[in-house]
Amino acid sequence: MTRKFVVYLILIGLAIFTAFPFLWTLLVSFKTRGPIFSIPPDLSLTGFSLANYSGVWKTLPLPRYALNSLYIAAMGVSLTLVICSLAAYPLARMQFWGKNVVFYAILGTLILPEHIGLIVNFITMMRFRLVDTYAAVYLPSIASIFGIFLLRQAYLSIPQELEDAARIDGAGDLTIWWRIMLPLTVPALATLAIFQFVAFWNSFLWPVIILKTPDKYPLAAGLLYLRGLFAYNTRYIAAGIVIATLPVIVVFLFTQRYFMRGLTAGAIK
């Protein structure tokens, strides 16, 4: 019994450790008075109000950033799903010339250095005249290797009989993929969608590089930019952080099991 008690004590201690920066930020975002930085910190609830939220929402371009994030995430996620489920299908269920080469070429990209991509993709986007467009933000990451392998696993687990039956009924390749196969991979698609949503929502480095107009920034990049401009308005930035982080945490809490499964669903079979 005491052993169990000790374990819980450690678990709670660690949870406080991981959660503290969030809780502190949440508290600051709700307060309008009192010192922000002090030893000991002011953990009281004096001057509690939503003023910082309405302030940051009205005076700073936060709604704009939120819309940008939503748009980039929506485009990025839906294109990822289409492109990855198309690519994964033949890799799982067809025998074709050059399959091994393609398979290992895709697998091999995992060891290619992404940081070179940052430099060259910027130059490529300049050539395509896509610098400062949303398309440039999501295009380089929609052919997700993780997505291709995750969905390949899902296709592999579908029984052959289903495909044979459809073929006997006269269905073509596209019909079989769209009507039979795709619906059976929905759980894997959901996992991929959640992962990509979080990745796009949180991305800031590539957007900062490729977008030249700060008004086009997604939330994460926008917050960093605003911190630079309004270095001393800590309470507004805190409210902005809560607005930017809450959607991801909510998505995560509701879809945890997909998360944990996706993380470990590699190439096992």
Add this chain to the structure above:
Amino acid sequence: MPVRPVPKPSAARGLGHALNPSGARGSGRRTTVVAYLFLLPALALLAIFTFYPVIFGTVLSLFEYDVINPPRYVGLQQFQRLLSDRYFWIALTNSAKYVLVVPVIQLCSILLAVLVNRPLRGVGAFRAAYYIPVITSWPVVGIMWTWMYDQQGVVNWVLRGLDLVARPISWLNHPTITLYAVMFVTLWKGLGWYMVIYLSGLQAIPVEYEEAAMIDGASRSRVFWHVTIPLLRPYVLLASLLSTMAAVKVFEEIYVMTRGGPFFSTYTMFMYIFDKAFEELNMGYAAALALVLAAILLVLSVINFRMFRRGGLEWY
């Protein structure tokens, strides 16, 4: 953090079989055409944004290129320049130092995984809590921790309360401490991610092994060190590989908290590459730096892969 797949360590073994699952359609010319049509969009994007950068990046390292004027061929000059470039060596040293975070983060996350791998009521909620930093964006993490590290901030309050420091420390503005303060944030954000890898490793260990050892009279700690850890070895190697590579190319935490300061004490390779490429628009030199970093990463992954092959796969 980019979302990366975590391949199961036992993956390579079954690959040959998985490529030719029984019952897949036989290859004909038509099937081949159809297959490539399905693959086309993904392959085109990968070719442009993943393969081409490696080739073009290599070529670019032989040129001086500032985006505006046409590239000028300089041969290997930029690599020679590297050798006498003070900032290159500072950046390389700091990136190497950053690898210190790897053993700490791995040990902590193994212990954490063992802790949450028990059938306790509410343990799922704790796992979720530890995972939240992983899904938080770097700008948010960086801003929050800048506040935590303030002279009058929470970290100093806690340390003063425990009587560990005499006066408040300016954590992000100290030439020797700042690098370690940033590493601590890496630890804070990464713990949950590695915890999940180890958790899946722990769950793959048949309970019988640990039970048998217990029946033979081994203590809990002996079981942990002599049964659990050896069985976890492939996972430890995999996670260490990922973690080492992430440490060598550390960037986000630096960029959002210190931008390399104070006095270049947290200036890492990736930070230097970023500055050269996007602050100075010196693309050729940045490409040369990026190639050096890529070479280091490649060597690391080969070393790790060899260890991984030798020590990892036979266990199961």
